[in-house]
Amino acid sequence: MSEIGWSNIEENVAKEAFEKAYQREITTLIEEVRVKASAIAEIKDMWILHDFLSARRHDIDGKYEYRNSVLIFVFARLVKEGWLNINELEGLDRDKLAKITALARM
């Protein structure tokens, strides 16, 4: 799958969708961290927030990797997790969309 070509139009669609998903996930995460932080009552809660941030940072750093060779998998994951709607990938060729849709259901 790593040898699939991406046209310029597809590249634009992909970059825009990628950025949109990233902004959505980050915005949601920032809000979540604010809520968790405002609810800290004792030291234990603060270390729970720290562990949460460690895990999310690792997760996000690994997930948002813009490389053509893995983009199909990245988009499938983003659709599956709800950060992206499959409609927002319109403009990609049918084959890619079919793969993303199938992988997102797995």
Next chain:
Amino acid sequence: MSEIGWSNIEENVAKEAFEKAYQREITTLIEEVRVKASAIAEIKDMWILHDFLSARRHDIDGKYEYRNSVLIFVFARLVKEGWLNINELEGLDRDKLAKITALARM
């Protein structure tokens, strides 16, 4: 210095002072984290908060070690950093207080 004995009275004074300093530092830190979290505007700010928490956790875990053999140094540090007033260690013998006072000035 590790062979200094601690009477029961001194133990009580030490434990109370230790707990007091810990609560003060933690309370201040929780407030600080709340303020920082509420000011998060972008992802970079969130990772700065994460780094801050990593450093503070490491620092606090190392600092609040209740062992008689290191207590003089722990108290000296807490006094130096302002988490404890030397008066709150009244009840310890003169020699210990003199050592703590001297170390806190270093």
